[in-house]
Amino acid sequence: MASATNTAPSGGRKLKLGIVGIGVGASEILPAMEATANIQMVAGADVNPRVRDTFRKRYNAQTYDSVEKLCDDREVEAVWISTPNKFHAPHTIIAANRGKHVVVEKPMAISLSEAEGMIEAADKNKIKLICGHTQSFGPHIRTMRRIIRSGELGRLCAVNVFAYTDWMLRPRTAEELDVSQGGGVPYRQGPHQIDTLRLLGGGMVRSVRGTTGQWFRGRPIPGYYAAFMEFADGTPATLVHNGYGYFLASELVPWGTNRSRYTYEERAAIRKQLLDGTRNENEDKDAMRIGGAQEGQLFRNRGERRPWVPNDLGILIASCERGDIRQSQHGLYVHGDDGVKDVPIVEGSTSRRAELEELYNAVVLDRPIRHTGPWGMATLEVCLAIMQSAKKRKEIMLSHQVPAPEED
Amino acid sequence: MASATNTAPSGGRKLKLGIVGIGVGASEILPAMEATANIQMVAGADVNPRVRDTFRKRYNAQTYDSVEKLCDDREVEAVWISTPNKFHAPHTIIAANRGKHVVVEKPMAISLSEAEGMIEAADKNKIKLICGHTQSFGPHIRTMRRIIRSGELGRLCAVNVFAYTDWMLRPRTAEELDVSQGGGVPYRQGPHQIDTLRLLGGGMVRSVRGTTGQWFRGRPIPGYYAAFMEFADGTPATLVHNGYGYFLASELVPWGTNRSRYTYEERAAIRKQLLDGTRNENEDKDAMRIGGAQEGQLFRNRGERRPWVPNDLGILIASCERGDIRQSQHGLYVHGDDGVKDVPIVEGSTSRRAELEELYNAVVLDRPIRHTGPWGMATLEVCLAIMQSAKKRKEIMLSHQVPAPEED
Numbered sequence: 001m002a003s004a005t006n007t008a009p010s011g012g013r014k015l016k017l018g019i020v021g022i023g024v025g026a027s028e029i030l031p032a033m034e035a036t037a038n039i040q041m042v043a044g045a046d047v048n049p050r051v052r053d054t055f056r057k058r059y060n061a062q063t064y065d066s067v068e069k070l071c072d073d074r075e076v077e078a079v080w081i082s083t084p085n086k087f088h089a090p091h092t093i094i095a096a097n098r099g100k101h102v103v104v105e106k107p108m109a110i111s112l113s114e115a116e117g118m119i120e121a122a123d124k125n126k127i128k129l130i131c132g133h134t135q136s137f138g139p140h141i142r143t144m145r146r147i148i149r150s151g152e153l154g155r156l157c158a159v160n161v162f163a164y165t166d167w168m169l170r171p172r173t174a175e176e177l178d179v180s181q182g183g184g185v186p187y188r189q190g191p192h193q194i195d196t197l198r199l200l201g202g203g204m205v206r207s208v209r210g211t212t213g214q215w216f217r218g219r220p221i222p223g224y225y226a227a228f229m230e231f232a233d234g235t236p237a238t239l240v241h242n243g244y245g246y247f248l249a250s251e252l253v254p255w256g257t258n259r260s261r262y263t264y265e266e267r268a269a270i271r272k273q274l275l276d277g278t279r280n281e282n283e284d285k286d287a288m289r290i291g292g293a294q295e296g297q298l299f300r301n302r303g304e305r306r307p308w309v310p311n312d313l314g315i316l317i318a319s320c321e322r323g324d325i326r327q328s329q330h331g332l333y334v335h336g337d338d339g340v341k342d343v344p345i346v347e348g349s350t351s352r353r354a355e356l357e358e359l360y361n362a363v364v365l366d367r368p369i370r371h372t373g374p375w376g377m378a379t380l381e382v383c384l385a386i387m388q389s390a391k392k393r394k395e396i397m398l399s400h401q402v403p404a405p406e407e408d
Numbered sequence: 409m410a411s412a413t414n415t416a417p418s419g420g421r422k423l424k425l426g427i428v429g430i431g432v433g434a435s436e437i438l439p440a441m442e443a444t445a446n447i448q449m450v451a452g453a454d455v456n457p458r459v460r461d462t463f464r465k466r467y468n469a470q471t472y473d474s475v476e477k478l479c480d481d482r483e484v485e486a487v488w489i490s491t492p493n494k495f496h497a498p499h500t501i502i503a504a505n506r507g508k509h510v511v512v513e514k515p516m517a518i519s520l521s522e523a524e525g526m527i528e529a530a531d532k533n534k535i536k537l538i539c540g541h542t543q544s545f546g547p548h549i550r551t552m553r554r555i556i557r558s559g560e561l562g563r564l565c566a567v568n569v570f571a572y573t574d575w576m577l578r579p580r581t582a583e584e585l586d587v588s589q590g591g592g593v594p595y596r597q598g599p600h601q602i603d604t605l606r607l608l609g610g611g612m613v614r615s616v617r618g619t620t621g622q623w624f625r626g627r628p629i630p631g632y633y634a635a636f637m638e639f640a641d642g643t644p645a646t647l648v649h650n651g652y653g654y655f656l657a658s659e660l661v662p663w664g665t666n667r668s669r670y671t672y673e674e675r676a677a678i679r680k681q682l683l684d685g686t687r688n689e690n691e692d693k694d695a696m697r698i699g700g701a702q703e704g705q706l707f708r709n710r711g712e713r714r715p716w717v718p719n720d721l722g723i724l725i726a727s728c729e730r731g732d733i734r735q736s737q738h739g740l741y742v743h744g745d746d747g748v749k750d751v752p753i754v755e756g757s758t759s760r761r762a763e764l765e766e767l768y769n770a771v772v773l774d775r776p777i778r779h780t781g782p783w784g785m786a787t788l789e790v791c792l793a794i795m796q797s798a799k800k801r802k803e804i805m806l807s808h809q810v811p812a813p814e815e816d
Contacts (some may be wrong), residue, residue: 157623158632160570160648164725164732209617209636209803211644215565215729224566224727226644228617228636230801236619236634238646240568246743247725247732252660268745317572317655319632321623324572324655335654337676393638395617395803 015360018043018076018100020067020091021083022051024171024288025105025133027299029080032352038364039356045070054291067091071098078128078363081105084175085182089114092129096121101363103355105133106191107383108376110182112400115380119373128362130355130369131376134195135313137358138351140327141196143343144318147325148200153336154321159200159237161193163314166262167243168216168223169270171284177221184221185243186212190383192313193239195371197229198379200318203404204232205378208385209395216244218274227386232401241314245271249310255329256309261298370405378402423768426451426484426508428475428499429491430459432579432696433513433541435707437488440760446772447764453478462699475499479506486536486771489513492583493590497522500537504529509771511763513541514599515791516784518590520808523788527781536770538763538777539784542603543721545766546759548735549604551751552726555733556608561744562729567608567645569601571722574670575651576624576631577678579692585629592629593651594620598791600721601647603779605637606787608726611812612640613786616793617803624652626682635794640809649722653679657718663737664717669706778813786810 015038019026022044033039044055045064052063064070067087071079071094078101081091089109095102102122108131109115122129135141148156167189175181182188198205210227214220223243230236245267250256262270273279287294307329318325323336331344361367378401385396423446427434430452441447452463453472460471472478475495479487479502486509489499497517503510510530516539517523530537543549556564575597583589590596606613618635622628631651638644653675658664670678681687695702715737726733731744739752769775786809793804 154623157621158634158650160634162568162570206801211636211638211642213565213644215562226566226568226636226646228619228634228646230619234619234801236621238634238636238648240646242566242725242727242732244727244732246727246730247734247741252723254662264747268747271745315660317650319650319652319654322654324650324652326655333655337679339672339676393614393642 012038012360012364014038014040015364016040016042016075016077017080018045018070018073018078019080019082020045020070020095021081021087022046022048022055022290023082024285025082027288027290027295029082029133029352029355030290031300032350032356036353036356036360038360042075043070043073048289050286051290058290067094071095071100076100078102078359084173085187086110086175089118092118093121096125096127096129099125099127101128101359103130103132103359104376106131106195106376107182107187107380108373109380110180110187112377112381112384115373115377119377122373128359128369129373130359130362131371131373131379132355134371134379135192135351136195136199137354137371139345139354140308140332141199142354143345144325144332145200147332147334147343148318148320153323153325153334156201156235156318156320158235158319159197159316161197161238161314161316162240162249163189163193163310163312164242164247164249165189165311165314166245166248166260166267167241167312168219169245169262169267169274171281171288172219173281173285177219179221184212184214185223185241186225186383186387189241189243189312190225190386191379193241194382195379196313196316197237197239198382199404201231201235201237202233203375203378204401205382205398206230206232207395207397208382209389210386211390212387216271218271225386225390227389229382249314252315253310253329255307259307259309368405374400374402420446420768420772422446422448423772424448424450424483424485425488426453426478426481426486427488427490428453428478428503429489429495430454430456430463430698431490432693433490435696435698435700435703437490437541437760437763438698439708440758440764444761444764444768446768450483451478451481456697458694459698466698475502479503479508484508486510486767492581493518493595494583497526500526501529504533504535504537507533507535509536509767511538511540511767512784514539514603514784515590515595515788516781517788518588518595520785520789520792523781523785527785530781536767536777537781538767538770539779539781539787540763542779542787543600543759544603544607545762545779547753547762548716548740549607550762551753552733552740553608555740555742555751556726556728561731561733561742564609564643564726564728566643566727567605567724569605569646569722569724570648570657571597571601571718571720572650572655572657573597573719573722574653574656574668574675575649575720576627577653577670577675577682579689579696580627581689581693585627587629592620592622593631593649594633594791594795597649597651597720598633598794599787601649602790603787604721604724605645605647606790607812609639609643609645610641611783611786612809613790613806614638614640615803615805616790617797618794619798620795624679626679633794633798635797637790657722660723661718661737663715667715667717776813782808782810
């Protein structure tokens with residue numbers, strides 16, 4: 001079972017971290033930061049004075065109103081970038097040029113040229129760049145990969161993943177409603193499935209044929225994608241995410257009922273309010289930020305033993321020569337010739353804790369990074385290929401793929 | 409709810425039917441034929457003397473050892489062709505040339521040129537040709553299509569369907585284990601999903617990108633396919649069928665447990681026997697034929713009220729602008745803005761009964777056929793395109809598509 005044990009060496013020195021963009025993304029990662037003993041939060045930057053104030057008081061940390069100022073703080077060793085998507089590239093480059101290590105949330109950038117610029121800046125400044133915040137960091141997926149690589153079920157032959165979520169109904173800022181700024185399900189949710197499929201399938205995607213869909217007038221961004229992709233070795237994968245929030249994939253697991261963020265009735269009400277313009281999204285969004293009324297309920301005190309439900313990643317089925325693997329409540333169902341085993345997750349960390357460990361291990365212990373800049377860029381390439389395939393109505397061949405790390 | 413009512417006019421004259429190929433496929437359709445009052449089974453042909461004998465006694469009908477002889481029987485008006493796949497085209501042409509109407513089971517043929525020959529023979533001889541036996545005939549799917557076409561949920565935006573079954577473990581004859589004779593999951597199971605998707609999506613598929621997979625040494629035929637297809641109007645669909653029988657999609661509905669043909673242990677035992685050559689498939693197969701020990705349990709006295717489980721079609725989710733539709737135990741879940749409704753199936757007939765009605769209505773009442781030769785050929789084209797896409801590793805553009813019938 002997942003446990004709260006921190007697998008980073010105890011007694012190691014603390015890594016001093018600054019966070020840029022104290023929005024909803026930050027609300028999600030802050031509890032993991034607090035729980036990681038060898039991470040010390042020393043600074044935060046945001047344009048919003050209220051969140052700066054709450055952050056300063058809660059963490060007894062410096063706060064700044066710009067990324068530049070935070071990166072000029074000599075105390076800060078590494079920067080966690082959870083600003084809006086269009087700032088991921090410029091903020092990463094600002095931090096790198098000031099010698100800070102960087103974890104940048106998904107999607108790492110909006111275009112491949114931005115991603116290239118980030119990788120160059122990291123290389124030039126010899127800083128560690130981690131492309132973070134996808135579910136491929138999670139213990140379920142890492143354990144799944146270990147089983148696949150162990151050969152116990154033979155080679156991996158196919159993977160399919162499908163998510164049906166309420167993502168489109170969650171509160172959005174104006175920039176999140178602009179696809180040219182990285183808004184919508186393909187940019188925002190694609191990386192979860194793509195990163196995971198690439199990790200399981202070895203990383204090297206050959207081609208993508210897919211499409212995006214946008215069909216709710218209340219949201220001017222795509223809320224859907226579906227794609228077929230093929231790895232260089234011929235292994236196929238399909239991926240689907242429908243974020244419109246009618247049917248939810250969590251209904252397909254017995255423990256998934258009533259585990260969604262909104263009830264069915266709430267989702268219908270939100271849709272109506274979005275259509276008639278009466279929904280106060282700014283207020284909703286603010287409630288989810290640090291110190292907001294929803295922060296605690298949504299992101300804090302969640303415990304480690306909550307059962308998995310097929311939310312943003314969805315239901316993933318990895319098919320091997322002699323069996324299938326999929327997620328169970330607290331582990332993995334391994335369907336093999338000897339029966340179905342519910343294999344517990346033995347790794348020490350949740351997905352978010354694992355990102356912090358990867359950062360700590362890279363910066364303090366000089367261990368190799370799994371989610372490198374080139375890895376993140378390859379995931380972004382698949383994500384962009386789905387959108388390009390939708391526009392051109394044809395298969396897109398890929399050219400920026402890199403293999404999955406040998407060891408995990 | 410499904411009911412046993414026959415929607416064909418009562419009191420109409422009886423249609424005299426002959427069946428060619430009294431194998432397992434016939435075992436599946438015979439109960440529906442018996443239950444259809446205005447169908448009279450007058451003849452059967454098979455190379456196997458035991459099944460001929462049982463058939464003759466059960467139905468008090470003529471039997472023949474060849475399709476030619478059955479088609480020379482002037483009593484026979486229409487022929488049901490359930491011979492092995494490689495005979496579908498020649499047997500259809502033999503029947504057509506003798507002036508018999510034809511229902512041919514899926515796949516209608518092994519190649520497009522065969523399908524063209526069948527359509528030509530039907531046209532030349534002015535006989536009715538129905539491409540039968542896919543789940544698109546089923547009342548769930550017809551009801552789903554009606555809801556989509558009613559516009560109640562807005563336009564259809566995307567469809568996804570995935571099946572995980574034990575198909576590869578069911579008994580097979582030698583010819584069923586030869587892909588050049590139409591063996592394997594793509595040929596045999598593809599038509600269920602493809603016909604259904606085409607019916608829901610309007611019929612006109614623009615392109616297909618997919619692959620097939622073959623990874624169990626005990627079966628020299630593909631047991632897997634996955635594909636992305638796009639309709640001419642841009643609507644996307646994905647389809648997956650994994651027939652290797654580890655994880656089953658029926659596990660994803662609460663009423664699906666223990667509803668599979670074999671238990672998990674039986675499936676493991678069959679796999680082992682197939683690998684070490686100790687499984688007596690001929691015996692298993694014979695038990696499923698007419699008069700065999702398994703016939704009753706598998707195909708007869710099944711009643712009309714058995715709950716649906718995601719077997720060969722799989723779990724299908726049709727997404728519209730304002731809701732999703734999927735199958736429920738006895739109807740359809742319609743997830744709309746007013747909540748989730750479990751809509752009962754109001755059509756009168758099960759899938760197999762509907763095929764017989766389509767035949768009766770076409771031959772006796774001169775009503776239009778929905779599953780025409782060109783319709784079946786278009787479904788076969790998609791099926792072949794998945795296999796071609798697998799070989800060429802590229803997207804296949806289609807050129808033989810026809811629209812779905814206006815009324816259903």
